[in-house]
Amino acid sequence: MSTHFSTPVHLLGQSILAHKDQITVNARYSSETASNEQNLPNVVPTTFYDRIVSSLGETIEAGEVSYSHDDLPSFKESHRMTGLLESILMSISSIKQALFDYIDDYSKDSDLSVSEIISITKLIDPLINDYLHYYTENHLMQTTQSLQSEYYQSDELSVPIIKISNQVAICPIIGDIDERRGNLILERTLTESRAKKIRTLILDLSGIETLDTMMTQHLFKIVDSLELMGVEIIVTGVSSEVAIGVVSLGLDLNALTIKQNLSDALQELGMIDS
Structure with a gap:
């Protein structure tokens, strides 16, 4: 529960939310650079990065993981695009890296202890894994469902x-x-x-x-x-x-x-x- 986490952890969450635009820009730049190098489509909108960063910041501020997919952006119109899923997964990975880069810089000027940083990691990793699982499973489900109505026609x-x-x-x-x-x-x-x-x-x-x-x-x-x-x-x-x-x-x-x-x-x- 949130009571298990110290005030510096809560303050870090607040700082992430206050600087989410900066983290979003860094994550998006990193992801788009990698996508261009690998010839992947740049179809992940800024709102996707913003929502994920906000969710991670809110989790750290609250001191507990809350699993909810209600506010996650969807990609229903583009589900058949080659490389879409890999672009989404790369974006999530870039968000995680940008967030940890911010935490690393923040910790240099704060009193976060090693144990507190470990606690933060334990908050972030399960949520990141949940997003990865959600989008991979959702991508396959959407693609399969779109084909079922046409199943066996060709x-x-x-x-x-x-x-x-x-x-x-x-x-x-x-x-x-x-x-x-x-x-x-x-x-x-x-x-x-x-x-x-x-x-x-x-x-x-x-x-x-x-x-x-x-x-x-x-x-x-x-x-x-x-x-x-x-x-x-x-x-x-x-x-x-x-x-x-x-x-x-x-x-x-x-x-x-x-x-x-x-x-x-x-x-x-x-x-x-x-």
Whole structure:
């Protein structure tokens, strides 16, 4: 609770809020410079930086973490833009760095102790991780939902390949994998990985309720074929029910790289902080 934190910590929070424009400018400059170097879209507005910095400052001032996504800016109109998610994650990382740079300068002229700085870190890190998780999961959910209404109307839409960086893409799989669909997924992922120079493909199975023997065999075939092409495969969205069902069939999931969700996969790739 806030009573556990000293007055200097509260004063730091107030100082951050008073100088949030300066912190926002520094974070935005750093993020846009990095985006230009990596040919990523500069689509993250100033209001995004301002809201995140304000939330972090308010958290430090209050001395406790409050998780709320109600006031977070959304990116619904641009959710299919290549590199959007990576730009958002880079912006959050730049905000964190700009904030710690400010805290470092502030601590030189204040009486913040080492233990107080550690306490501040314990307030900031969980909130930053929550933002990273929110935007990664929200991005995939929006993209998947936008495709569901058109699902199966064309082969391309039934197997979407969504690039989130120059070499990383996501393939959300919705519904059952029959013989035809398994071959289609294999063909599409191989073709798109080669054409788009994808080095890591995240297969998200959160849209699959059950995996039977045939579906699992198709999945292993897809993974093996892509890995022979040099594409790293990470499987996400495997529910406990699906995992239990696969094990009951006598199939071994240990051969697959499995992460619980998209955030965990991006942490594995070093695209967001752990």
